[in-house]
Amino acid sequence: MAAGAPRIFVSHLSGVAVFDPAGDQVGRVRDLVVMLRVGQKPPRLLGLVVELATRRRIFLPMTRVTAIQSGQVITTGVLNVRRFEQRPTERLVFGELLDRRVTLTETGEEVTVLDLSVHQLPARREWEIDRVFVRKGRKGSAFRRAKGEALTVEWTAVTGFSLEEQGQGAESLLATFEQLRPADLANVLHHLSPKRRAEVAAALDDDRLADVLEELPEDDQIEILGKLQEERAADVLEAMDPDDAADLLGELPTDEQERLLSLMQPADAADMRRLMSYEERTAGGLMTTEPIVLRPDATVADALARVRNPDLSPALAAQVYVCRPPDETPTGKYLGTVHFQRLLREPPPALVSSIVDSDLQPLDPEADLHAIAGFFATYDMVAAPVVDEAGSLLGAVTVDDVLDHMLPEDWREQEFHLDEEEVATDGA
Template sequence: MSAATVFVARLAGAGVFDAAGERMGKVRDVVTVPRRDAPPRVVGLVVEDRGRQRVFLSIGRVLSIGGGQLIASAISDRRFSQRGSERLLLADVLGRQVTLRDGTTAVLEDLSISERGPGEWEVDELFLRKPKTSPFGKGPSLLARWGDVQAAVDAEHDTEHLVASLDDLPAADAASAMLDLPQQRMIEVAEDLSDDRLADILEEMHEDRQVEILAALEDDRVADVLDQMEPDDAADLIAHMTPERGETLLELMDPDEADDVRMLLAFGADTAGGLMTTEPIIVASDATVAEALALIRRHEVAPALAAAICVTLPPYEAPTGRFLGIVHFQRLLRYPPNERVGTLLDDQIEPVLASASAAEVTRELAAYNLVSVPVVDAAGRLVGVVTIDDVLDHLLPEDWRAQEEASRG
């Protein structure tokens, strides 16, 4: 072996090659089994192969580890399925709080595995971070052996650590990290996330996984999370539930949010109404450029929605009064702050009817190089906008999120 000791965090994502140098996949985790009065034994690795399937690589097939890569004689075509006694070092162990022999606590940030003989690897050193002693910087770090810590784990603090780490990640990466957790631990983390953060993360998952997670939560909590989701995402999610559960959740949701979702559910999935979001930026014609830019600057506004504002007659929430037109963000930047937006309407852009097909919406976006297109009802009232990401979601294969989760995982 070219290296006798390896820190596990450095293995994550490392390339796996055969003896001839052909890439076979990349490392996703390290599989161990516990032993009485001894450090856990490494039995293999979880490898994502070139087909993006997670397979098991026995540690006995590993020829060398080092230089950010791993050489193996072969990888299995058997999909990895975690057994009851097995622990994944990255997904199950890192981030846990442990108690040292002196009674103090620390968080396990990394650990090393060492080769004790041909094909015999075990957990070696633990890299620990102790609590901060001042409000600045990090707490002190230390190296310890497996025998220097108690096996018991404070599950509450462990979950807090995971929640805090997910808060620092983009929603798409946080979704991938959650899906890598064992089922029960994933639910524990979901329970401790704030409503808005869980909503953001769920929006990056396939609907089947969303339903799976929310099925483990109380109805009141699920309704609160749905309130925080974009109405079109909430509608897509409810559409994947049983009608009875969907109606129960709609009754528990905020009435205004539930009305938006009900309206979206009434449209066909292949129509502008089924694709749109009901929360565009809407202003009156006498609003100033400064007022419009202030609305666009809000942190919670998605980039595609911030690309243009909609101008209507009152009321200014969908469904609005008569739709007057749109003003592009770029045009707002060219005019003084006191200019009225009603004078800046783009007279080339026509709205689409809520009953328009997804193909019609796609052609409108492509023909005018738009990132969003306004949607009106038969009376000419603005009911929403379809953004380019809504169209891409529709055009991509149904399981594209599941494929993306696998590629990120």
């Protein structure tokens, strides 16, 4: 960026694409790294934390940034692909500085940091934070911003950034990442400090936190759940997919399992207990108890309306299961499956019982992982019904759950390993 360029507010850099000189995208900005300095000197912006396509996070020094413009970052093309590791003297802007309570030097009034601006020093390749956007008044919540005057002040006009804050909020950080998919937000949480991770988890609503927990490694799941109040932990478990919630409950001590189950709705607790009664790597242990179930007199229009539910995963929306009442698992007699593509080819008034596929054998709840994987591969399925000896539908196994258990246990934390520590993305 040329000397004299306007300041950039850091919230505008979240998730911005990073390109090499040839125009090829190499990753996205996930945080900024600054070094606080003694006295009132503004912090130096050392570089950016960039997430590559492989989900590895690397450090991109500002000396290798040639331009920040039009919602993109341009680099010199040379990247050090070693994994980013934060040093004791470094601070992460999104993870540690936003939402912090600081003090206005002139009045002694406490304010909340909403944003920071950075600029490049004239005739140098150094950057620093120069201004702070703050809001007066008490803190807001994850759902409502606190009322109060917002103003931009010089860095030297506030104090308190060097202090460890015990009750730091997460409002601005969540606003920064609100567009991320659950898997990407989970990746953000995984890289935060335990203190900050707990604060962000506390600020998320139950449904959003449930989606994110499903994408986190097991250790992070247990850590976050353990820091929630028990009533809220039970609510979050209810909001999770039943199979994922049962897996998480299964990792907790028995007395803790029982406390949480006792706080859940009876129907949800019954589902959890049923899933936990099966071995983990069997169809019964992998299945969800909430597939789309229809009675024989339901129409194609009814089925399509259920498939349109945006809360369903693509795998669960790929087919519906026709059963005699009751139409909640465990159901009455399972009659067969109707695939989504077949629904699209039939007139809306047609009954699902007239187009049901009854030839495909369902999975036994005791079927092991090898048998389940073979079933999916043989019949090109993305979901499969699980039926007991009495012919009742117990649930459905989806292909994503099969993959989760076939990959190494730490697959969420694994990254592709590159042979070279220094790569030139422009071919240099």
